[in-house]
Amino acid sequence: MKVVNNITPSVDGLGIIKGRPAYTDDFADKNSLIVKVMRSPHAYAKIIKIDSVEAEKLPGIEMVLTYKDFSRVSFTRAGQGYPEPSPYDKFVLDEYVRYVGDEVLAVVGMDLKVCEEALALIKVEYEILEPVLDFENAIDNPSVIHPEPEAHEMFPIGFEPLRNIAASYHMNVGDVEKTLTECDVVIKETFFTQAQAHVMLEPHTVNARMDYQERLCIYDSTQTPYHMRRIISQALNIPLSKIRVVKPRVGGAFGGKQGIHGEMLVAWVTYKTGKPAKMIYTRKEVFESSYSRHPMKMTVTLGADKSGVLKALDFHCLSDTGAYGEHALTVFMVVGSKVLPLYNKVDSVRFYGDVVYTNHTPAGAYRGYGAIQGNFALESAVDILCEKLGMSPIEFRQLNMMKETETSPIFEIMGEGTAGTAMIMETCKLEECVEKGTKLIDWKNKYPSIDMGNKVKSVGMAIAMQGSGIPYIDMGSATIKLNDDGFYNLLVGATDIGQGSDTVLVQIAAEVLMTTVDKVVIYSSDTDLTPFDCGAYASSTTYVSGNAVFKAANEMKEAVLKEARRILKSELVEFDGAVFTNELGESITLIDLSNQITYSEDQKQLSVTASYVGHKSPPPFMAGFVEIDIDKETGEIDIVDYVSVVDCGTTINPKLAEGQVDGAIVQGLGMAMFENVLYSKKGGLISNSLMTYKIPTRVDINHLTTVFVDSYEKSGPFGAKSVGEIGIDTPPAALANAVYNALGVRIKSLPITPEKILLALKAKGRE
Amino acid sequence: MKVKITVNNQEKIFECTPSDYLLDTLRDNNYVSVRRGCDTTNCGVCTVLMNGKPVPSCSVLTVQADGKNITTVEGIQEEAEKLGKYFGAEGADQCGYCNPSLALTVYAMKKELVNPTVKEVKKYLVGNLCRCTGYISQERAIMKYLGDKS
Numbered sequence: 001m002k003v004v005n006n007i008t009p010s011v012d013g014l015g016i017i018k019g020r021p022a023y024t025d026d027f028a029d030k031n032s033l034i035v036k037v038m039r040s041p042h043a044y045a046k047i048i049k050i051d052s053v054e055a056e057k058l059p060g061i062e063m064v065l066t067y068k069d070f071s072r073v074s075f076t077r078a079g080q081g082y083p084e085p086s087p088y089d090k091f092v093l094d095e096y097v098r099y100v101g102d103e104v105l106a107v108v109g110m111d112l113k114v115c116e117e118a119l120a121l122i123k124v125e126y127e128i129l130e131p132v133l134d135f136e137n138a139i140d141n142p143s144v145i146h147p148e149p150e151a152h153e154m155f156p157i158g159f160e161p162l163r164n165i166a167a168s169y170h171m172n173v174g175d176v177e178k179t180l181t182e183c184d185v186v187i188k189e190t191f192f193t194q195a196q197a198h199v200m201l202e203p204h205t206v207n208a209r210m211d212y213q214e215r216l217c218i219y220d221s222t223q224t225p226y227h228m229r230r231i232i233s234q235a236l237n238i239p240l241s242k243i244r245v246v247k248p249r250v251g252g253a254f255g256g257k258q259g260i261h262g263e264m265l266v267a268w269v270t271y272k273t274g275k276p277a278k279m280i281y282t283r284k285e286v287f288e289s290s291y292s293r294h295p296m297k298m299t300v301t302l303g304a305d306k307s308g309v310l311k312a313l314d315f316h317c318l319s320d321t322g323a324y325g326e327h328a329l330t331v332f333m334v335v336g337s338k339v340l341p342l343y344n345k346v347d348s349v350r351f352y353g354d355v356v357y358t359n360h361t362p363a364g365a366y367r368g369y370g371a372i373q374g375n376f377a378l379e380s381a382v383d384i385l386c387e388k389l390g391m392s393p394i395e396f397r398q399l400n401m402m403k404e405t406e407t408s409p410i411f412e413i414m415g416e417g418t419a420g421t422a423m424i425m426e427t428c429k430l431e432e433c434v435e436k437g438t439k440l441i442d443w444k445n446k447y448p449s450i451d452m453g454n455k456v457k458s459v460g461m462a463i464a465m466q467g468s469g470i471p472y473i474d475m476g477s478a479t480i481k482l483n484d485d486g487f488y489n490l491l492v493g494a495t496d497i498g499q500g501s502d503t504v505l506v507q508i509a510a511e512v513l514m515t516t517v518d519k520v521v522i523y524s525s526d527t528d529l530t531p532f533d534c535g536a537y538a539s540s541t542t543y544v545s546g547n548a549v550f551k552a553a554n555e556m557k558e559a560v561l562k563e564a565r566r567i568l569k570s571e572l573v574e575f576d577g578a579v580f581t582n583e584l585g586e587s588i589t590l591i592d593l594s595n596q597i598t599y600s601e602d603q604k605q606l607s608v609t610a611s612y613v614g615h616k617s618p619p620p621f622m623a624g625f626v627e628i629d630i631d632k633e634t635g636e637i638d639i640v641d642y643v644s645v646v647d648c649g650t651t652i653n654p655k656l657a658e659g660q661v662d663g664a665i666v667q668g669l670g671m672a673m674f675e676n677v678l679y680s681k682k683g684g685l686i687s688n689s690l691m692t693y694k695i696p697t698r699v700d701i702n703h704l705t706t707v708f709v710d711s712y713e714k715s716g717p718f719g720a721k722s723v724g725e726i727g728i729d730t731p732p733a734a735l736a737n738a739v740y741n742a743l744g745v746r747i748k749s750l751p752i753t754p755e756k757i758l759l760a761l762k763a764k765g766r767e
Numbered sequence: 768m769k770v771k772i773t774v775n776n777q778e779k780i781f782e783c784t785p786s787d788y789l790l791d792t793l794r795d796n797n798y799v800s801v802r803r804g805c806d807t808t809n810c811g812v813c814t815v816l817m818n819g820k821p822v823p824s825c826s827v828l829t830v831q832a833d834g835k836n837i838t839t840v841e842g843i844q845e846e847a848e849k850l851g852k853y854f855g856a857e858g859a860d861q862c863g864y865c866n867p868s869l870a871l872t873v874y875a876m877k878k879e880l881v882n883p884t885v886k887e888v889k890k891y892l893v894g895n896l897c898r899c900t901g902y903i904s905q906e907r908a909i910m911k912y913l914g915d916k917s
Contacts, residue, residue: 009855016863017851017870019800019840026799199898201804201812201864251802251864252898283805498862498899655858655904662901663861690809690896698889698902 043683085417101288174348183303202251224535291364334370379733460738469540476545493533512553514577539722624730635754664727775842861899
């Protein structure tokens with residue numbers, strides 16, 4: 001292969017570093033009205049009265065919008081395919097506010113200053129309600145967060161709003177309780193994870209204008225332009241044909257821009273007034289008023305026989321979806337479906353629990369999507385079991401983990417809010433990942449720890465899996481057209497959100513068409529111009545959209561060959577990407593052919609569109625190993641190295657694949673050790689700025705060792721699986737295991753801070 | 768009020784109020800490569816050079832820039848492209864939202880530090896956050912760029 005699996009710089013890297021207009025706000029109309037939201041100071045309250053008379057008199061204020069301005073249509077902001085597996089529990093504006101930061105009303109004015117002035121003049125009276133702030137006490141709490149009759153589920157997801165349950169789920173294979181009684185060694189442990197923030201550097205940004213066909217044109221920093229168009233149409237009752245969503249370059253998303261944030265209000269203002277409007281979330285709003293990762297409480301029971309064979313796996317999970325149920329069920333199910341199959345040889349397995357409403361900032365999609373939470377619990381528990389068995393964590397995993405050609409019954413049982421899809425692991429190089437990683441981290445010499453005086457050096461590890469798209473549900477498509485002068489346009493609905501999918505998709509097309517990346521010009525994505533794609537989520541772009549591009553490129557190759565056969569009057573035409581030659585040695589270049597069919601003879605536009613929907617979701621796998629130096633007196637952790645050995649099939653772009661893993665590892669380390677989420681007693685988020693919420697900086701990261709094992713997934717484009725999310729899963733458990741190996745203290749709640757380590761050491765000293 | 772600022776070697780007169788920030792003034796005047804990230808000077812995305820030194824334009828009042836030289840990435844296109852090629856080779860491009868500001872800070876660092884170590888580079892650039900790359904690929908690219916004397 002000449003393009004695929006070769007180092008190829010990003011197609012847009014130079015333009016972006018040179019500062020070309022690229023991101024949503026770069027394209028905002030300079031005369032845009034500013035839409036500014038008043039945010040709730042209360043965790044739970046009913047709006048009794050709004051006095052906005054003075055504000056509306058302010059020169060420059062266009063309007064004040066309250067819940068009375070909107071018809072009462074419930075929807076979900078999740079940004080998923082239709083029908084969504086998330087409850088319809090949100091209104092554009094509502095008379096209830098359900099968390100600190102929720103939308104009370106919106107002012108629309110000529111600039112930010114006048115909007116802020118107006119907000120200060122508006123008086124809102126609330127009936128303050130008792131909030132539910134402890135997710136362990138949410139179910140059947142006397143305070144009901146969604147009593148409204150309009151809230152509903154689209155199909156059964158276990159939605160019981162009057163009990164504060166957004167979704168619930170139960171699955172089992174075999175009889176786990178019976179198997180546990182037959183096990184020689186049983187452990188039961190409980191783990192907690194926090195509401196990690198995405199902290200994409202571009203805040204949620206949207207602007208809208210009416211175009212000269214009187215259609216609503218929305219520029220939006222989104223992962224899901226097509227879902228966005230559909231949901232705006234539904235919720236605001238605007239015909240779908242009247243809406244165009246343009247996705248410019250997106251400045252990071254990580255799941256945070258799958259959902260809908262400011263889009264409804266901005267769309268409505270422009271549609272009603274005919275004037276351009278925009279909204280950019282403040283960083284405080286990004287933290288408080290978008291959504292976060294689902295915090296979870298997970299109780300894991302593992303049972304094994306004396307020889308170390310894992311027999312039973314019981315996993316109970318309680319997930320906190322906050323005030324609204326975006327991705328409630330599906331994130332919950334991934335805790336099981338993309339974690340538990342790692343140990344596929346058990347006699348019985350159970351996974352069950354509830355997703356509850358609380359009066360906290362909502363939770364939604366976030367890279368890892370439940371797998372990181374589940375991985376922390378399961379892979380910590382496995383190390384605890386190993387110690388009890390007197391077995392090395394490496395040996396235990398090698399004995400019990402998923403291997404190539406094997407399967408798990410879980411694949412068929414659990415899907416994306418519905419039943420799943422049975423599949424055999426045609427590629428699973430976990431064994432090699434573990435073996436290679438063990439060597440690269442020098443496990444033999446460093447496990448469990450080395451006392452260095454004030455500090456202890458130790459290692460810890462975890463294994464992980466993810467998926468590649470949502471089979472039978474999510475579709476990607478691609479259009480390729482040939483231009484005169486012999487270059488192609490590749491039009492995709494797939495959304496590059498920074499992961500580099502524009503480059504990867506160009507590489508796939510260029511490889512099939514036997515040309516170079518500069519001859520394939522990509523455009524993504526615009527609901528008027530590009531073909532449908534579900535969007536960038538569920539690790540789907542390379543596998544699902546990539547397969548669509550692969551198909552389209554092959555169809556284009558056939559289309560140009562057909563023209564060449566006609567021109568060269570032969571059925572035996574060969575094509576090398578630039579020149580067509582027949583058996584007599586007569587030839588025509590692609591450039592001449594394209595010019596001929598454009599301008600001079602038998603003119604036509606060659607254009608093909610192909611679509612792809614997955615029939616399975618082949619998991620990428622990885623083994624993650626961390627080496628830390630930990631200060632015995634302060635509990636401070638220094639990350640010396642993080643070794644990731646990854647099986648993602650073919651790396652279409654090896655450097656960008658490495659970048660996906662590197663970035664995800666560091667984001668996972670952020671969740672594992674820094675990113676503390678703090679609430680006030682009244683339920684407000686305290687960690688609501690980059691002053692109070694610490695993400696990893698470059699001085700926190702010393703070294704990353706990221707390698708890929710040879711792997712070829714037959715169903716993927718040129719053998720590729722996904723790589724966008726897998727990297728984030730292992731750091732929490734690997735770090736927890738390393739801390740245990742260093743100091744003998746087991747931290748079961750994230751983040752693993754020096755304070756928690758010291759408190760655990762103190763408690764251990766008292767024993 | 769009016770302020771006189773030299774932006775990328777061009778003298779400009781901007782209309783502003785005393786409470787306007789340089790970030791907004793620049794963006795309102797079509798210098799859209801200067802972008803907003805965090806509002807609290809932590810992320811570095813809004814960095815511009817003021818008289819050659821990197822400053823967060825979200826916390827510099829426009830009036831403070833009166834009479835000063837401001838450089839945005841448009842003012843260092845050749846160096847940005849050179850750095851960008853190393854970014855491309857190392858796979859250090861992801862969402863790119865922080866890249867113009869990082870290029871400006873690296874440019875200032877190159878003038879300020881002589882043959883810096885990776886540790887010194889990390890320290891100088893610590894205020895330029897990135898949520899995408901994990902930093903290491905950026906640093907490989909930056910070290911190669913610094914070593915390129917062409």
